[in-house]
Amino acid sequence: MPPLRVIIVGAGLIGPRHAQSVRSNPNTQLVALVDPSPSAAATAQQLETSYYPSVEALLQAIPRPDAAIVCTPNHTHVPVSKELLAVGIHVLVEKPVADSLAAGRDLLSFASHQHQHHENHPTLLVGHHRRFNPYLLKTKEILSSGSLGSLIAINGLWTLHKPSAYFAPPTDWRRNASSGGVLSINLVHDIDLLHYLFGPITRIHAERTLPQRSSPPHTAEEGAALTLRFASGVVGTFLVCDATPSPHNFEAGTGENPMIPRVGAAGDFYRIFGSEASLSVPDMTRWSYDGQVEKSWALPLTVETFEVSQATPFDSQLAHFVEVVRGEAEPSCSGEDALRALVVCEAARKALETGKTVDLEGDVIGANL
Template structure:
């Protein structure tokens, strides 16, 4: 079987990471890089592939079957349209877009052109997340009552040397980081029907938030809470606890807690707490802690494998444009709720 020809548009940190994965993946071949910044040509040279400043020219000359779009969020729709006009499937980095209007453009583009759109909410490909989804779906926890997420870490001062990270819209952790958590919650627990959020920028004083609290309501009737801050030395974040990215110091703590009528689950240590079968149940009674075994695998590599299979017609996207738009709507609802200091339903968030 011939390797799938792939290209990357947007040669920033995540674009380079995609290129590195393609170079080492036996199922695909990196055929070109594209960026509006001519200085990024050096990156293409290091990979030994052609460099382009035009997406259309890259596609015309290199004929990729798929393109990874890793440009700024507000350009995703325009790049996707260029690819769609040339019948090239795309993997779009998260979030799918900056606004719902732009996201709906991508949805419409996919429907009208027939191209496949996979959105890079890569945590859905993590075996830990997939096992948790399986446990919840199979009823191992009984009926889901609630979920609690703690996302706490310290971003260094030089992180904010990039100006847009200090500014609205989109520079704070809600759209950069917490959209991961919100998408995971939708994937694991079902649709989020209402959010009530408060934000604070009291630590740094930037225009963007440094701390967030969110109360969530799910269609199932389950409740959720999410407390987040990027201004505190703390071991409780998905990045630090899962070991998914070796660049982060791993703390081996838990960051998600799922509460059910039959059991509870601490993630990512995958500790299932319950009463022994046939035993007396109640708050004073002994409980057992079971370790759920999960084989590790790199989710970005699994996502790339999945994208190749989508291009070949062997699989359908794990998260397509329409699904990813719902996750964006939840994140925008969080921002709106914090602004108006009232609960907001994601389904009713406007698209401007």
């Protein structure tokens, strides 16, 4: 098959990274970078591709591309994705799928209608790329094998310190309560992974961390301590904070983001507990009483470490996107999956605001929080 003609919409932090994956994949061809910022033209030149200030300008100038990767600010995900889907372009939109539940539901409804009625049957995927991370895939494999026995609990961390430049214009939307905050920007990643590993979250409570930045200009939350219950009966705790020097986060532990120095095993971010063993991630160490006459704190633990193959999640996600567009695979992270993660983040925000535990029983896609 001919390579898919792909455009990148958004020339900020993540857009050029997606562009690199598109350029390196033999099944995709980068045909344009779209961004209203004048500086984006220079970025397009570096990527050796065409530049357009808007999707409308691109569609007037060149034949319609096959697919698009949307890397724009959170509050623009829905209108940009709808503009692309409306003309039959397959869309991979960065997480979160939307900046509100109402907007997310609107996008899912629109995408479903276009998939059914447009001649190209455009598909919507959401860029929760960590589902393709080798450490997460190995974790999923270990849990699915029953190696830990019956799953009991999860303890998770996403803690680091974002610099002032992260919140400077033109990305100052990140510091606003209405559009930014660590819950919708960062926690949403881990909620999606927790859903992927343990199934749906049905109850959440949250306590706000002490703010460390001046408000104003910072009105968005900086962190929270969460308690979670899953439909399976698994319980968990999770601490998220973007205002503390710490190695305990997905990026530092796995080395996924080249901008954040890797610390490896020192950056453990998940500890998973089962009836037969426990597992820490990303050092992938399993602790058990295998080989002992009984399970007892008086006996030494058996230690086993799993090897993890190396792969680049963005590259793996793009390869999957190609397969979905060609009808060779079902989406790993559908719009519905992404909206479920957003529902939980919104529930966490409600718990912060009200001081009350939020239940998410039933159809969370249609829930009113």
